[in-house]
Amino acid sequence: MLNGNQGRGTAEPDDGHDAVRHVCPLNEVLDRVSGKWAIGVLTLVGAEEVARFTELERGIPGISRRMLTLTLRNLERDGLLTRTVYATVPPRTEYRLTEAARELAHTLSLLTDWAKRHQSHVQASRLDYDDSL
Amino acid sequence: MLNGNQGRGTAEPDDGHDAVRHVCPLNEVLDRVSGKWAIGVLTLVGAEEVARFTELERGIPGISRRMLTLTLRNLERDGLLTRTVYATVPPRTEYRLTEAARELAHTLSLLTDWAKRHQSHVQASRLDYDDSL
DNA sequence: CTGTATCCGAAAAGATACTG
DNA sequence: CAGTATCTTTTCGGATACAG
Numbered sequence: 372m373l374n375g376n377q378g379r380g381t382a383e384p385d386d387g388h389d390a391v392r393h394v395c396p397l398n399e400v401l402d403r404v405s406g407k408w409a410i411g412v413l414t415l416v417g418a419e420e421v422a423r424f425t426e427l428e429r430g431i432p433g434i435s436r437r438m439l440t441l442t443l444r445n446l447e448r449d450g451l452l453t454r455t456v457y458a459t460v461p462p463r464t465e466y467r468l469t470e471a472a473r474e475l476a477h478t479l480s481l482l483t484d485w486a487k488r489h490q491s492h493v494q495a496s497r498l499d500y501d502d503s504l
Numbered sequence: 505m506l507n508g509n510q511g512r513g514t515a516e517p518d519d520g521h522d523a524v525r526h527v528c529p530l531n532e533v534l535d536r537v538s539g540k541w542a543i544g545v546l547t548l549v550g551a552e553e554v555a556r557f558t559e560l561e562r563g564i565p566g567i568s569r570r571m572l573t574l575t576l577r578n579l580e581r582d583g584l585l586t587r588t589v590y591a592t593v594p595p596r597t598e599y600r601l602t603e604a605a606r607e608l609a610h611t612l613s614l615l616t617d618w619a620k621r622h623q624s625h626v627q628a629s630r631l632d633y634d635d636s637l
Numbered sequence: 638c639t640g641t642a643t644c645c646g647a648a649a650a651g652a653t654a655c656t657g
Numbered sequence: 658c659a660g661t662a663t664c665t666t667t668t669c670g671g672a673t674a675c676a677g
């Protein structure tokens with residue numbers, strides 16, 4: 372902890388090169404859920420129980436196919452969701468949260484609570500700060 | 505929520521341009537604590553109760569002055585820490601967590617718990633995934 | 638339908654030098 | 658001591674085209 376050089380999350384595959392990582396567990400989690408789309412994907416798959424690619428694409432306005440794929444792959448790699456491919460024509464792929472991801476989602480909801488409790492404080496603080504410039 | 509186009513955190517000042525933001529509270533929080541150094545700074549200031557600039561610089565190996573400054577400014581702007589400047593020579597600046605930040609830190613510690621509980625699962629999943637490539 | 642492959646611009650972070 | 662200013666590098670994400 373407090374080791375410095377904590378890598379931030381990325382949607383691109385992670386080589387794990389950054390030698391001084393993997394030390395603070397908290398940054399580890401944050402790496403997993405950071406990235407512009409991870410939370411949205413996690414939340415939607417969780418809400419649907421089981422989700423298909425195009426369904427996610429439609430459910431998350433603004434996401435590109437590339438980013439959806441990248442985000443899904445990273446979450447799968449980290450064991451947060453499973454990917455099941457049916458070799459039919461047309462193909463069908465199903466995504467589901469793992470139990471670990473469901474527990475994570477629960478913990479994250481506590482963070483959401485914090486955000487709701489303090490959102491006016493944060494907003495006011497920003498206005499103050501920006502005005503004082 | 506699930507609105508798409510959630511901006512990710514940045515250490516650079518945030519203009520708030522990204523029109524479709526500020527909708528999912530969770531992404532709001534994540535924006536605040538993302539950035540490579542935010543958690544480290546938050547944690548160290550919290551541990552010291554009151555911290556000075558150089559103290560933080562020494563306590564967070566690898567951080568540059570620029571990034572320390574940017575990170576501190578963003579946290580201050582969001583009302584997560586206070587900055588008190590004493591116009592002495594040499595100058596002295598003190599940083600403290602706000603109450604909101606202490607509550608945030610507590611919630612984040614629950615995330616850390618998740619990370620510790622699942623870190624072997626995640627690690628194994630990654631090895632599996634990478635092997636299968 | 639479920640992806641890949643490329644290329645490109647934007648944004649985050651690092652290096653280095655300078656200052657009240 | 659506590660920052661700024663500038664420049665460069667690295668990483669992330671968007672756009673577009675193509676494919677099994």
